[in-house]
Amino acid sequence: MRAFLEFHIIQNFAPSNLNRDDTGAPKDAIFGGHRRARVSSQCFKRATRLAAAQYDLIDEAHRGIRTKRLKRLLMERLTNRDPEEAAGKIESALAAAGLSLSKKDKDKTEYLLFLGEKEIAGFAELVDQHWDELADVDAAANKKQRKASAPPEVTKKAKALLDGGKAVDIALFGRMLADLPSVNQDAACQVAHAISTHRVEREFDYYTAVDDRAPDDNTGADMIGQVEFNSATLYRYAVLDIHKLFQNLQQDRELALSAVEAFATAFVRAMPSGKQSSFAAHNAPDFIGVSLRHVAPMSLANAFEKPVVADLRASLTEQSVERLHKADEKLSAVYSDGQDQWLYLDLTGKWPEQGRGEAQANLSQLAQRVREFADDALEA
Template sequence: MRAFLEFHIIQNFAPSNLNRDDTGAPKDAIFGGHRRARVSSQCFKRATRLAAAEYDLVDEAHRGIRTKRLKRLLVERLTERDPEEAAGKIESALAAAGLSLSKKDSEKTEYLLFLGEKEISGFAELVDEHWDDLADVDTAANKKQRKAAAPPEVTKKAKALLDGGKAVDIALFGRMLADLPAVNQDAACQVAHAISTHRVEREFDYYTAVDDDLGPEDEPGADMIGQIEFNSATFYRYAVLDINKLLDNLQGDRELALSAIEAFATAFARAVPTGKQNTFAAHNAPDFIGVSLRHVAPMSLANAFEKPVTADLRESLTEQSVQRLQKTDQKLSAVYSDGQDQWLYLDLTGQWQDSDQSEELPNLVQLAQRVRELADTALEA
């Protein structure tokens, strides 16, 4: 049975610049004819991956690593081998797998790789195991020669290593290896750009810095001046996770898939972008976390805010946003769902109205555990 876990978060951030554009300004977007604050999906995906690692929600063996410095990483793991000799052998093994090194910098791969910890460990073990087999390969002048000279056994093993390594973040967010489309992985989780539920205007922080004591008395002015753009906003964050696709990406490992879902529920809620945090310290937790299980199709509730929420002294933007969210879900579900949607939620605003198909949880730990149980039931259906 089709099963989609959706995550709906209302989160208010104090003045901040969490995700910048090329000019250093906070990212934004026009939605419903009004300018909204925006944080990109890529930004929140990375923040989610970092949160999963920081809170140790996923075992290290099932994490992914995004890097161009795979060669150096492998040299560091071959601790009992000569580093210079190992570097050449690693180049040969990577070429046999079809992974290109940069023509400008042979210490880096041609493009950013997203590999599972098991894949990286596998390459280190392959080089160590076939050290003598690669002895005459590491001095080849170019990639084609290295690849052609690699023993067939090494080539076969090297290519077989690139299976995603049952890395949870790769299974969730997918990957693309330009030279090896056969080992690409479609994401089980889609993350929307977070947008403010209300219209925003950019603001500017004009700042100065003065010399503590060493400046001459006749120069009392600032030694540096500048400005930083910022905003503050109540965001609607949305992500949808295809439970069956996640299980498939994790090679049928049901226990790992359920652990990944529980970890994602926690990490996505705790994810806070790092942009300009030393300046603004906008460490604001969500006021509302809703998780819905749908069986027909995913259904973002972003259009609840096509007409912007407006400031009201009687109710906060956050409270009004939660009200809008539930009202829109009820309207859309009556038309498009199969009547079996289930909701789990954590609500600090007190605005979400409970129903027969919703369950309130008191804290994030219990919410994540119930999300896991709900996914487990969905997989059995």
């Protein structure tokens, strides 16, 4: 049976600039004909990965690393070998696997790689074990003349290493290696751009800075500038295909369940880092809803197509939670199979206590119940 875990979060941020566009302004979008604050899915995915590491939710052996500096990482693991020789052997091994180095900078790969810790450790072990079989690449030679080669059996091993390494974040968010489409991995998790449930207007902070050692007769500012910001109640949405995650993690059931529990915690705790030194907008969600659906994923973003309007009688957050449950009731009556299940952690008191799922006392309890949902889904 198909099984999708959906995460619906209402989170109000104080004045901030969490995710900037190319001009330095907070990202936004037009939705329902009105300008909304926006935090990109890429921003929250990275914040989720960082939160998983910060709170040690996933064992380091099952984490992914996104980098162009794979060659340097491998050299750091081959400390028992001569550095100059190691550089050439590593180039040979990477070439055997089909991973090309940059023509402009031989110490970096052509593009960002997303590799599991086990894959990286595997390459280091391959180089060490097949040291004499890997070709020596003269780093001082003309780049056009340099060739990296390896015998067929080593090449086969090098390519076999690129299996995702059972890295949880790669299994969740997928990866695409342009030169090696055979090792691409489709994401088990989709994350929406977070948008405000209400209209927003950009605001500007005009600031000045004064030289601490300026002479007494210097009365002016030594630096002036301005930064754009906004404040918004965001609707955040993500959906996780439980069976796809299980497949991506090579049918390791325990790891898949641990990954679900870790994601439930990390996605809620994910905090974009943009301009936080200036704004310190460390605002936790007021509502976390988790739904288990079996027919198809169903975002509730259209609950806010008509913007929530500020009202002294109810906060934007409270109104957003009310909109959310009404939208789910309406859509579920038409599109659901009647077997949807909900878990929720509500600090607003606006989510119905009867008939709309199981209330959870804290995030730890919620994440544990999400894991149990996933466990039951894999049994079905």
